[in-house]
């Protein structure tokens with residue numbers, strides 16, 4: 001896992017800014033990225049005194065892109081109406097709780 005390496009992987013050098021937190025070229029989500037690197041060593045302070053940092057993703061279409069951690073959609077895992085697999089998982093977990 002190279003996500004938290006100190007030195008950036010070579011593929012981050014050509015990364016372009018993805019404004020929608022998905023691959024700017026093919027639109028793939030971060031879940032489909034082949035590699036991730038998070039630049040936690042140089043966080044930036046936002047207007048609200050909250051830290052954000054660059055998250056680099058290497059897409060399977062061979063595009064490298066990055067986005068601010070603060071731009072990550074907050075409800076990605078909380079709500080998953082379009083993702084049937086995740087909905088099933090939520091259901092299974094709910095059943096587990098009931099059985100216990």
Ligand SMILES: [Zn+2]
Nearest residue numbers: 023026059061
């Ligand atoms: Zn892509």
